[in-house]
Structures are given as C-alpha cells and as structure tokens.
Amino acid sequence: MNSQLAEAWARLPAYLGGHVAVSVTAMLLGLAISLPLALLSLRRPTLRRLLLGFASVVQTIPSLALLALFYPLLLGIAALSERLFGAGFSALGFLPAVLALMLYSMLPVLWNTVTGLLGIEPAIREAALGVGMTRAQSLIMVELPLAMPVIMAGVRTAAIWVIGAATLSTPIGQTSLGNYIFTGLQTQNWVFVLFGCLAAAVFALAVDQLLALMENGLTQRKRGRVTAAALGLALLGGAALAPNLSRATDTYVIGAKPFTEQYVLAALMRQRLQDAGLTVSVREGLGSAVIFNALAAGEIDAYVDYSGTIWANQMRRRDVLSRGEVRAGVAQWLEREHGIAMLGGLGFENAYALAMPRARAQALGIRSIADLAQHSAELSLAGDYEFFGRPEWNAIRMAYGLAFRERQQMQSEFMYQAAAHGDVDVIAGYTSDGRIAQYGLTVLDDPRHVIPPYDAIILVSAKRKRDEALLDALRPLVGAIDITLMREANLRAASGNGASPSEAARWLSGELQRRGDAAK
C-alpha cells in the first residue's frame, strides 16, 4: 500500500504537469476563440444559432470519443502538411488533446457570454449610446462588466469540464492525471485510481476557487483580489509546468497499450535503457491504433505488439498461417510499408485461448479443443465483450464444430474466477494472463491451428532502428521470456498482489539475470 502511494507521489510532477499544460492551453485557446465569436454573434441571430448548435453537438459527443477522433484527423493533416510543405507536426498527445478539449470548453463560454450580454436591459444600452459612447465603448465600459458574473460562471464551468475531461487524454498519448486512472483500472491498483481522481478534483477546485476570487474582484472592483487570483493561477500553472520544462528533450520514448502486461513490458524496457545510461520516458495507455501510428510517425521509439494484431488490424489478413510464417510476414510488411524494424519475439504469445479448470479437464479427458467438441453441448462458455464478435471465435467454432449449451459475456477480470468457481465451464481467456495459473486453469491445445498466433514482438521505429545503444539494450530480451515467466510477472502486477508494474518488471529482470547466469 505504502509503496503504491510512494510511487503515485513520485509520478505526480510529470502527470500533473502534463495535465496542467493540456488543460490550461485548451482553456486559453477556447476563451480566445469563444469570446470573440460570442461578441460577433450578438447582432447576428443566424450565426448565433449556428455557433450554439455546433457547440451543443460537440458537447453530445462523449469526450473520450472526441479526443479519439482528433488523433486520426491530425495524423491525416500532418501527413498532408509533410507532403505539401515538407514539415509535419506531432499528431500524438498534446495537439489532439488540446484541440478536442478546446472544442469542449466552447459551449459554456459561448452560451453564458451570449446570454449574459443579451440579458442586459435595452434601456442600459440606450443610455450608454445616449451619453456618447461608441458601440465598442458601450461593450467594454457597460455591457461586459454587467454580464461579467454570467460570463465568469461559464468560464468556471468550462474550466471544470476541461480539467475533468483532460484525464481522458491518456489513450491518445497525452500524459495527464488520467494516467493514474487508466493504469490503476487495468492493474486493479485502486490507490492509483483514487489518487488520480483526487488530484484532478483538487486541481479543478483550486482553479475554480481562484476564478471565483477573480470574478469577485472584478465585480466588486477590488484590484487586490484580481491580482491575487491571477497570481495564484500563474503560480499553479508555473509550479506544475516547471519540472517538465527542465526535462531533457532528447529522450527515448517507450509506448504501452492499456493493459497490465504492456505496463510490465514497458517498465522492463525502460529499466534496461536506463541501466544502459539512456534517458527514457514512457507513454502509457495508448490505444492499439494510436500506438502503431505513433511508432510509424516516430513519436515513440519502441513498444511491444503482437504479430496477430498487426496481421489482422494493419495488414487486414484473414488467413491463419503458422507462428513463424505470420511473424516473418509481419516483419517484412512493417519494413516495407513503414520502415519499422522488428527486433524479434520475446518468446511468448498472448493469444485468445480456451481454458478450463485443470481437474475438470482431466476428469472429462479433454486436452484439446477437438476433445472439447464432444462435450460442448453440456458445457457453458464465457468470453469478454469482444470475443464472440471476433474472427477467431468463428474460426474455432467452424473448425471444431463447437455448440455450447450457453454463452456468456463478462468482464475479463471476473472470467477466470468464474471458471475456477464452476460458474462457467470454459472461458476464452488470454494465454499470457497470470490468472490461468493462479486459478488452476489449463489452456486447451489448438491442433488445427485456427487461432492466429499472437507472438509478442519488439518493434522499433524507423528513426531508431540503427541506434545501436537502443538495440543493444533491448536485444537481450529477444526470446528470453517464456509464457510461464510472463504469466508470473503479470500475476504479480495484477489485482491485489501488491506489486506495481515497475516492481513486477524488476522481478522479471532478476529472473532473466538468474537464468542467464545459470545458462553460463
């Protein structure tokens, strides 16, 4: 518990810094766009309807989806700019997060500015003109000050939304307080989840209170309060950003998808690079498509992917070849299409697999999926939310003629336990999941090789594929991690076992060392 808390604290400067940078930039940009637009639309009802309509539609898009949509969009624009002007930009992380959050901040600011200004009595506006003000003077000296409380309420709402939604920018590669939440959810590290939520809440409250102080100072015309609030905001921003500004820019970046095994492997790679004296940062929690594109664009330098994922998702292949053929095909395709180098396989697969309690399997005489076919009519099967819609399931069902008594979908965390307790008979689990061993399950063979191979492979970006320092540090991992070792490491980092992914990686490292020594 204490070690988890200590690790959470240690990550705070980086996570909070990223969070502050992205949310403050998004808010400032949002204000710089929304306020003039609101003013412009005051005397233009059609424009006003269009703007508010657009902002409302944006608001109905779930923030996670909005953030996710900006990544491919920017990738396209970056590629276009690269082709047209010879200069691209990074479509990962900061930029898409800022743009999506900026759009998200627009509705409350637009809405409250328009409502506040339209709500001013016409008599006041006439008086302003009558005493000899120009339209601009009327706006600045009379209308804006009178609408200030309503406008500031909108700004405060937007600030809270943006700070909250910024936690969702983790999957598109922007470091934020969301890193705690995404990592914590995957590794069932509730200390991390709570820490992330609390940190985001404290930050949001602090900003809200400072904005309230500023509003109060503006309406009561207490210059001291406005200055204090502005100073507070500047300090908050500066304190959060300072540690990141001093960070060296020339570092190696390791990527990780959002699940336990990936966190462990990323930590392992980080430790190896650090041991070799290199500066490393890790971008965690990236989605499958995001991480691959980031590698192709050179925004991250290395990560572990699975041959079957590239085969199906990137190469759009539906045929199933042998483990070696798929790996070779993937390596060839990566080099040809993206200049990405495949350093090699780690030595284990993380594929879908049918598993059942070992004792039960022995009692029924089941060792492979072919044996299972004779009993399937009396058995029930559980899979995660994705499994029954995937080509693997169709392939297995057709090839072996499976017809289960019952099919259930459940959260993967509960699947293994359910099988161990006999709530379901067979589950579609993941071969490298430590819980297969923990709950005494056995993986059934696939004699007809219908399940595509999901070899864990280290990929290196085109930019770094001739970087000997990097390659030397990672090469010892090739072929070094067998499935038992990976399962054990995953289990250590997973639920309730008390080890963080870094600690699990350190253990794994020690095991590799021990085996290496034993081999000599």
Place this chain on the structure above:
Amino acid sequence: MTDRRPAISLDNVSKHYGDGSPPVLDHVSLTVPEREFLAVVGPSGSGKTTLLRTINRLIEPSEGAVRVEGRDVRDMNDVALRRGIGYVFQGTGLFPHMTVAENIAITPKLLGWDRERMAARVDELLNLVRLDHGAHRDRFPAQLSGGEGQRVGVARALAAGPRIVLMDEPFGALDPLTRDALGEDYRRLHDELGLTTVMITHDMLEALLLADRIAVIREGRIVADGTPQTLMNEPPDDYVRELMATPRRQAARLRALDRTAQSRMPQ
C-alpha cells in the same frame, strides 16, 4: 421669441419602418429657440420619444432634416453630437455597476478630461442638483432613492456643460412631492445655465407648470403648439380641450378649497 436663434429645428421629419404600419412621425416641423423650455406632450405611442431621439441621432429620420444650432445633424459625427447634448432618461438610465461620481463623470471621461477636473465637476454638479457629495458620490445607483437617482441623472446630463438638454419623461416614475421639487429645481437650473430644454411628458399639468411652450403630439403629428396660456385659453381642437380639462378641474377644486380655508380663518 423670434429674435432668438433656433437651437433645434425639425423640418418635415417623418419616421416609418417600411413594414406597412402607420408612420411613427408624420411630417413634423418644429423649431426650438435658444434658452426655451419646450414640453412635448402626448399619449404613449404618439411618437414623442422618437421625435426626441431624432435630435441626437439615436434614431435616424426616414425623411426630412434635423438641425442642431444651425447644422444638419447628418453632417455631424453622431457620437460627438451625443456627447454635446445632455440626455435625461426615463427611469434613470444610470449604469448600475458605476458609482454616482463615475456615472456623472461618464461623458467628461469620454471627452478625455483629466481626473482632477472630473472630480471637481462632480462635486459642483452634486451641489447644483442639491445632493450631499460626501454622502452620495461613492454610492451605487441601487443605494439611491428614486428622487436621488434622477437628480444624479440630471447631473450626468449636465456634466459636460451642454447647451441643449433632452429629457425623456424624466420625473414620470417619482412620487408627487419629489417630482414637484425636482421639476422646480430643474427649471431653476435651465434658467441659470441658459439651457435649451426639450422635455417629453404625458402629464399636461407638469408641462403647464414647467414649460415656456408646449407641443401636443398625437399619432405622429403635432396637433397644437403654443404657450401654456394660449393652449389653456384657446385650445385649437376638442382633443387639446380635453387634455386641458383635467388640470383645469384640479385648479378649480384647489381654488375652491383655498377659499373655504380663507373664509374660515379668523378675521
């Protein structure tokens, strides 16, 4: 009256909104000589506020010409024109987020006066409208009574030293005592400062008591124009006679009460 130069003149001014509704102003011609106090009396919707606003270009006429001190207002910068003419608003038109002093000094501020000159002017004006500057200058409009608010409104209109003041039902919302006192005070200022005043009102008694001359407006047309005495004694038509009936009845009743009181007094 004819020896004075005209401060304001409206020449055949019409205003319509081109949507088929009857014109708000229908060929209005009116001349206000310097230092005259003109009351424009009419029911609501008669076009009296529109007439007032064509003078400082808050509303542009559809036809006809408005001249201020001999110049066509269309040849003048509208903002500069408004800064040169005092305007007292219905209600008070005070800016709720500004103090009394800031409200009064708004036009001087727009004209770029320096701080000391504005501060001195605010105190001078508060004296002029009989408000205690120590007690009032830093208050906000919401902290003032109706009468105090409109005194500030008058002070604001006079702040930049205009020769012309336009008043849009300035005392309409006040209780009778305050209204009377304020009317009297303003009339005194009008004379002392040599102002030209156009006051809009729907109250004929107020017009009779304060103005040098009364123009009666109805459905966008001037239907009577003369001194209080002329209108009282020689109303040009039944409508004006009817307008005069109420103040006349009130006066007769007051005279009767006065006589009774005098006859009861011990000799």
